[in-house]
Amino acid sequence: MDIPQEIKNFISRAVELENFCLPHFYPKLNSFEDFQIGYKTNGNTGEKITGEKEGDFKENWFVICSGYSNDPFFINIEEANKNFPVYFAWHGAGSWKPIKVSNNISEFSDQLDILNKLELSEKDIQTEMKSNFDLNNKFWSEVYIEYEAYDDDE
Secondary structure (H helix, E strand, O other): OOOOHHHHHHHHHOOOOOOOOOOOEOOOHHHOHHHHEOOOEOOOOOOEOOOOOOOOOOOOEEEEEEOOOOOEEEEEHHHHHHOOOEEEOOOOOOOOOOEEEEOOHHHHHHHHHHHHHHHOOOOOHHHHHHHHOOOOOHHHHHHHHHHHHHHHHO
């Protein structure tokens, strides 16, 4: 696959965050297809495991990074005209239930930058998230809760 430049730019930045829900693992550009193992292909047999039924991981989805538990963040390669909205799904739930986390990959990159700066600062992350993120979104609400748990541990 010829990786679009927007995706290459995102992957090469590889913003890793402390929050359990957020990206921690990124593909290498020269082995992008290997990063799809477990989502698009069986790691033992190499067999294609994508499908078109509800709950299947779709052929046109590509994982661009994953969280600590290998929960994937992915794009639909057919949405280049929208600058690649970013989706998330919890891994191991039995079926894939995508949640749109950002309108495009540029917005997602900006959101990760905001959170990265907040993790490195003394600012209250939850207060900042209330101002800068849609906490009605199931994913961002989970990120908010995870930061809350992180603060409770300190």
